[in-house]
Amino acid sequence: MIKLPSVHIGRLSLLLSILIWLSLLFVDLVRLFGEINDLNSGIAPAVTWTLEILFFLSVYLFYTQNFQQNANNEFLNLIWRSSSTGIFASAAFLIIQLFYLFLGDSNLAEEPFLKNFFYHVHFALITVFLISTTLLWKKLILYQKTKKVVQQWQTFEIGLLIAMFFVYFTQDTFGYSFIFAFVILTILGGFLSVNLKWIPYLTYKEKWKSLLFLSIILLTSIYLFLQANALSGERQIYPINLLDNLFLIALYIFVFIYSLFSFLVTLFNLPTSSVFEQKLTEAINFQRLSQSIQPEENEENVLDILLDSSMSASYADGAWLEMYQSEKNESITQVRWIEGEELRELSDTLESSQAAQDWASSPKADTLEPFSLKVKKGKYQSLLLVPLMINKSVIGRMVLCKEIKDGFNKEMINIISTFARQASIAVENHRLLNQAIENERYQEELKIAQRVQKALLPDRLDHHSSFEICAYSNAADEVGGDYYDTFQQADDRYVLIIGDVSGKGTSAAFHMAQMKGVFQSLIQLNLSPSEFMIRSNAALSKCLERNHFITASVFEINTTQKLIRYARAGHVPTLYFSAKSQKATYLESGGLGLGILRNMQYEKHVDQKEFSYQTGDVMVLFTDGIIEAKNQKGMQFGFERARNLLEINHPLTPKEIQAMLIDTLHNFVGGNGLIDDDYSMMVVKFT
Amino acid sequence: MLTIDIQIENTHHILTPSGEIDASNSVQLDESIRHLSESGAKSILVDGTQIDYISSAGLGVFMSYLEDFQEKGVSLKIFGLKPRVYEVFQILGLDQLISIFPDKESALAE
Numbered sequence: 033m034i035k036l037p038s039v040h041i042g043r044l045s046l047l048l049s050i051l052i053w054l055s056l057l058f059v060d061l062v063r064l065f066g067e068i069n070d071l072n073s074g075i076a077p078a079v080t081w082t083l084e085i086l087f088f089l090s091v092y093l094f095y096t097q098n099f100q101q102n103a104n105n106e107f108l109n110l111i112w113r114s115s116s117t118g119i120f121a122s123a124a125f126l127i128i129q130l131f132y133l134f135l136g137d138s139n140l141a142e143e144p145f146l147k148n149f150f151y152h153v154h155f156a157l158i159t160v161f162l163i164s165t166t167l168l169w170k171k172l173i174l175y176q177k178t179k180k181v182v183q184q185w186q187t188f189e190i191g192l193l194i195a196m197f198f199v200y201f202t203q204d205t206f207g208y209s210f211i212f213a214f215v216i217l218t219i220l221g222g223f224l225s226v227n228l229k230w231i232p233y234l235t236y237k238e239k240w241k242s243l244l245f246l247s248i249i250l251l252t253s254i255y256l257f258l259q260a261n262a263l264s265g266e267r268q269i270y271p272i273n274l275l276d277n278l279f280l281i282a283l284y285i286f287v288f289i290y291s292l293f294s295f296l297v298t299l300f301n302l303p304t305s306s307v308f309e310q311k312l313t314e315a316i317n318f319q320r321l322s323q324s325i326q327p328e329e330n331e332e333n334v335l336d337i338l339l340d341s342s343m344s345a346s347y348a349d350g351a352w353l354e355m356y357q358s359e360k361n362e363s364i365t366q367v368r369w370i371e372g373e374e375l376r377e378l379s380d381t382l383e384s385s386q387a388a389q390d391w392a393s394s395p396k397a398d399t400l401e402p403f404s405l406k407v408k409k410g411k412y413q414s415l416l417l418v419p420l421m422i423n424k425s426v427i428g429r430m431v432l433c434k435e436i437k438d439g440f441n442k443e444m445i446n447i448i449s450t451f452a453r454q455a456s457i458a459v460e461n462h463r464l465l466n467q468a469i470e471n472e473r474y475q476e477e478l479k480i481a482q483r484v485q486k487a488l489l490p491d492r493l494d495h496h497s498s499f500e501i502c503a504y505s506n507a508a509d510e511v512g513g514d515y516y517d518t519f520q521q522a523d524d525r526y527v528l529i530i531g532d533v534s535g536k537g538t539s540a541a542f543h544m545a546q547m548k549g550v551f552q553s554l555i556q557l558n559l560s561p562s563e564f565m566i567r568s569n570a571a572l573s574k575c576l577e578r579n580h581f582i583t584a585s586v587f588e589i590n591t592t593q594k595l596i597r598y599a600r601a602g603h604v605p606t607l608y609f610s611a612k613s614q615k616a617t618y619l620e621s622g623g624l625g626l627g628i629l630r631n632m633q634y635e636k637h638v639d640q641k642e643f644s645y646q647t648g649d650v651m652v653l654f655t656d657g658i659i660e661a662k663n664q665k666g667m668q669f670g671f672e673r674a675r676n677l678l679e680i681n682h683p684l685t686p687k688e689i690q691a692m693l694i695d696t697l698h699n700f701v702g703g704n705g706l707i708d709d710d711y712s713m714m715v716v717k718f719t
Numbered sequence: 720m721l722t723i724d725i726q727i728e729n730t731h732h733i734l735t736p737s738g739e740i741d742a743s744n745s746v747q748l749d750e751s752i753r754h755l756s757e758s759g760a761k762s763i764l765v766d767g768t769q770i771d772y773i774s775s776a777g778l779g780v781f782m783s784y785l786e787d788f789q790e791k792g793v794s795l796k797i798f799g800l801k802p803r804v805y806e807v808f809q810i811l812g813l814d815q816l817i818s819i820f821p822d823k824e825s826a827l828a829e
Contacts, residue, residue, distance in 0.1 A: 534775035535742050579749070579783035581775070583811060602811040624812030628782050637812055656775070656810075668803070708741075709774070 042097035049090035056083040057152045060272060064148055078200065080272045085196045088279060091159055095167045107230045108238050108245070110172060111294075114165040115245040118252030121157040125259050128153070151263060155274045158256055162283040165249065169290045173227040181227055188220045188286075195278040203273075213278055214285075221286035225293045233312075236305045239298050246295040253288050310345070314447055317341035321454040331462045332365070338455035339366050339430065342418070345451070346444040348432040350374075350412065355420075355428035370433065374411065378433065381407060388417060392429075400426065402449050404440045414439040418452045422460045478510040485511045485541055488548055494518040494526055498591045498719060501528075502686045504694065505712035512710030513540025514655050515547055519555045524592040527555060528714060531584035532603065532655040534625075536710055539580070546575050547582055561586045561599035562640035565626070569601070573630035581627040585653060589645075589716075596651075597642040601626050604656045607674055609682045611648030616678040618671060649718045650682050650689065657711025658693070664702050673700075686715040720744075723751045731827070732760040737769030740777030749780045756784070761793055764826055767800035773807055785816055794818075798826040 063075050128150050135141040173185060195217060202209055234242060260275045320337050335353055343351050350370040367375060382388045382405075391403045402418040412433040420428040430452065434440070485507075495501050495518075505514050513533030520526055531547050533540040550571045554564055564586055572582055583603035589596055598606070602625025605618035624637035645651075652674070661669040674693070681692050690713060701707055721744040724735040732755050740748055755763055765781075781795070788795050798820040800808065808814050820826035 532775070534779045537742075579776075579779040581779060581782055581811075583775075602813075604810060622812065622815070624815060625782075628785070628812070629816065630786070637815055660772075660774075 042094060042101065045090050045094040045097060049087055049094055052083055052087045052090055053152070053156055056080065056087060057149065059083060060152065061145060061148060063272070064144060068144065077203075077272055080274075081199050084199075084274060084277065087156075088159065088163070088196055091163050092167075095164045099167055099171065105171065107172065107175075107234060108241055110168045111242050111245040111249070114168045115248040115252070117161050117164050118249050118256070121161045122252045122255050124157055125154065125256065151274070154260065154263060158260060158275065159280065161252075161256065162280060162287055165287045165291075166283055169287065172230050172294075173224050173290075175227075175230045181224075184220070184224055188217070188224055191217050191220055192279055192282060195282050198278040210278060214282060217278075217282035218285050218289075221282070221289055225286075225290045228294060228297050231294065231298050231301055232305075232308045234298070234305075235309060236302070239302055239305055243295060243298055246291050246298065249291045250288070250295060253284065253291065257284060257288075314341070314345050317344070318451065318454060321451060321458060331459050334455050334458045334462065335366055338451055339368060341451050342430060342432060342448045343368060345447050346416065346432055346440055347434070348416075348439075349435045350433040351431060353428065353430045356426065365428075377410060378407075378412065378415070378431070381410070382415070382417075382431070391417065392426075402445050402452070404438075404445070406437065411435060413437045416440045416445065416448070418448055420452055420456045420459070422456055422463075427456070427459070481538070481541065482507075482510045485544070488545060489515070490517055494520040496524075496526060496589075496591050498594075499526075499589065500686045500717045500719060501714065502690050503712070503714040504690055505710070506707075507536070507541075507710045508657070508706070508708055509537045511538055511541035512536055513544045514657070514710040514712040515544050515551075516653070516712055516714050517548070517551065521555070521558055521588075524590060526589045526591070528587040528589065528653065528716065529555075529584060530603065530653040530655065530712065530714055531582055532657075532710070532712075534579075534581050534583075539577070540710070543576060543580055543582065547572065547584075550575075551584075560640060561588055561597050562638045565599045565601045565623070565638050566635055569626045569629070569634045572627045576627040581625040583625045583656075587651070587653070594644050594646070594718075595642060596645055597640060599623060599638060599640045601638070602628070604654060604659055605671075607652040607654070607678055609650040609652075609678050611646050611682075614679075616650075616675045616682070618675070645718050647718055648682075650678060650686075651716040651718075652678060652689070652693070652713060653716075654713040655709075655711055657707060657709035658697060658713060660709060661697055661701055661707045661711065663700050669697060669700055686717045689717075690715045721747055723747060725751065725755070731762045731764050733764045733766055735766040735769055739772040739774075740770060740780075741772070741774040742776040745774070745776040745780050748777060749783075752780065752784060756787070756791070756793060763793060763795050764823070765795070765797040766823070767797050767804060770800065770804050773804055775811075778807065778811055778813060781813065781817060796820060796826045796829070798823050 059075060059079055063080075066072060066075075132141055140146065170185065174181065195213060198210070198213060231239075231242075264273060264275055317337065318341075321334065321341065335355070339351055339353050342348070351368045352370060352375060353366040355365050370378070385405060388403070388405055391400075400419045400421065402416055405415045405417065407413055407415055412435055414434050414437055416432040416434075416439075418430040418432070419426050420430065432440070432448070489505055490503075493501050493503060501518070503516050505512075505516065507514070513536055515529070515531040515533075517529045518526060519529075529551055531544070531551070533543040533547065550568055554567050554571070557567075559567060565584070568584070576582065581602070584601045585598065585603040585606055586601075587596055587598045587606075598619065598621070600606075600619075600621050600623040602623060605620060607616055608619050609616040619641070621641050622637065622639040624634065628634075629637065654674075659669055659671055659674065663669075673696075677693060677696060678689070681689055684692065693713065693715075697707070697711075721736060721738040721740055724737070726733045726735070734751060734755065736748055736751075738744075752763070781797075784795065787793075796818045797808075799822055800819060805814075805819065808817070808819060818826075818829065820829065
């Protein structure tokens with residue numbers, strides 16, 4: 033592939049148009065030379081016309097390119113470019129005129145070649161001005177374009193293209209066909225000239241500037257037209273008329289009409305300019321409010337925007353905003369242009385106004401509309417109360433004040449209530465977001481608590497060759513109040529503990545930690561089970577909340593004597609399977625929960641028992657979560673069910689018995705049923 | 720669901736909780752009893768016939784008034800508990816501390 037060098041179309045077209053203009057000049061001067069010297073130069077007028085058309089096209093191409101690259105599409109900038117070109121062209125005309133004035137009656141003044149040269153300069157300047165301005169106008173016309181406008185513009189461009197070639201058919205400048213074509217192009221241009229949508233978007237100041245620029249364009253185009261007309265009058269000097277071209281005249285009239293329309297419309301738009309600007313500001317404010325839910329913004333920012341937007345929408349002289357934190361404890365978060373003294377007075381006025389009070393206590397909070405109020409005395413004569421609502425409850429109110437009577441019309445109230453609604457949504461979103469973050473944090477904390485609590489339960493249980501043991505615990509919430517543990521007091525003496533704090537959840541979990549502390553300390557003292565319970569009760573009575581208690585069972589296993597001593601403190605009786613009788617029973621004994629009687633009377637309620645165990649005996653310690661677990665019919669798992677299960681499944685290993693009990697429990701509760709309490713168990717089998 | 724009804728018969732305040740007493744509504748029971756005690760009731764009878772279930776949190780409420788009532792000389796009696804509910808009191812040992820009667824007549828006779 034041959035790689036073409038990348039051509040800069042803009043520069044190329046500039047070079048091309050200069051070359052074409054030079055050749056046009058050359059051709060015409062040669063023809064002039066021939067005419068003066070009565071020689072037939074043999075150059076047909078068609079050559080000039082062709083060069084002229086080529087010149088138009090290359091200038092058109094140059095400016096199209098130039099404007100495309102120039103990204104600055106501000107309206108004012110566009111108009112300024114056009115007017116500056118106009119000023120430049122007019123200045124060039126003036127200088128040439130001054131030059132001739134200076135020459136006076138000298139020979140040079142009558143020199144036809146020089147005159148022709150300047151004629152071509154004029155031609156080039158007028159062409160550049162008209163084409164560049166037309167292209168600029170194109171941008172303005174096609175601002176916020178519709179398909180229809182684009183089609184109209186394309187038709188106009190095609191018409192202009194045809195107009196370039198018109199000169200081939202007739203040179204009769206003001207013949208019927210010329211007039212006809214001219215009228216058609218003028219009508220097309222006139223239609224396009226009503227597309228002035230850019231004007232309202234100018235600010236008041238920009239409108240004045242654009243009026244200035246447009247008047248420059250109008251003046252220069254009139255000046256250029258008069259000059260061109262004067263030149264055309266001296267037809268005998270110039271062999272070929274370049275300026276009386278249909279294309280140029282049509283362009284001229286288009287540029288003039290559009291400039292005139294723009295000028296007049298801008299002028300008449302001046303008085304309503306502020307209204308449009310106001311509406312635009314409102315739209316932008318509305319957008320700011322709806323976008324104010326970005327994480328970096330906060331509630332204060334939202335209210336700030338709301339107050340500013342509402343004040344600018346209603347031309348209010350002062351305003352303040354109150355957010356209700358809790359019942360009747362309102363706090364003023366934002367104040368604008370009102371002194372402390374005035375604010376207090378106005379607040380008092382509102383407090384004493386029956387109508388305002390009725391409005392505030394209106395039961396239909398979800399349809400509460402802004403309320404405007406007349407004030408008799410003081411600087412401010414009218415007030416507007418705007419409610420801020422979240423979920424049908426009023427979270428605050430905004431008060432706008434004006435120094436004139438009946439200062440708030442329907443349109444203002446409408447836009448302000450829209451602002452208030454939008455701001456309320458933003459505030460609500462902020463609050464929800466904060467809540468969500470807070471919740472997330474709590475969840476995180478609970479997870480930590482869960483981990484810490486798991487660590488409170490033993491990860492390995494003390495055991496001996498004469499018994500197998502396993503244990504399991506599950507909390508209804510993230511954390512729970514169940515506890516189990518084992519201790520080895522001597523080579524042949526083991527203690528098993530199971531405990532349950534009343535209630536569940538976090539409070540139970542804290543008490544469970546205390547229970548572990550107490551148990552771990554007391555176990556070091558080698559106490560008998562009943563003594564252990566008495567001491568535990570004394571210790572726990574000092575740290576449990578008044579309405580909390582703990583139930584526990586303590587088992588001391590002596591592996592040498594094959595003896596078990598135990599005490600029960602209000603805990604669920606332990607299930608025991610005796611290999612000898614092949615029966616499972618609950619170990620009965622009296623005993624009061626820990627922390628119920630917080631004095632020495634507790635001793636009367638402790639009961640210690642002992643018995644011998646045999647190989648094959650199974651002991652199941654559990655908490656009431658298992659026995660009290662309910663199925664969908666409201667039936668409890670119950671003591672009897674557990675007893676039967678153990679009687680049938682006693683030959684299994686402790687792990688298997690435990691798994692069997694838990695599976696049965698889950699099946700009993702039902703597929704999605706949740707067990708509403710913490711539940712734990714410890715299974716011991718003697719070998 | 721727990722609803723608590725209070726009636727006055729002679730010098731006795733009869734409190735009738737109906738439904739299940741668990742961690743979520745034990746506060747309700749606590750408030751009723753505290754209200755009675757603060758209003759100077761000297762004899763409180765709890766009609767247990769409508770209690771379907773009581774959790775450890777519910778037991779905690781009765782337990783927390785034991786010493787207080789002993790000091791003030793307020794008598795607290797419970798009667799008519801369903802077997803399953805009575806069992807819960809029994810396991811915890813509360814039956815040794817609170818006077819529990821099979822029915823209203825025997826509770827009033829004592």
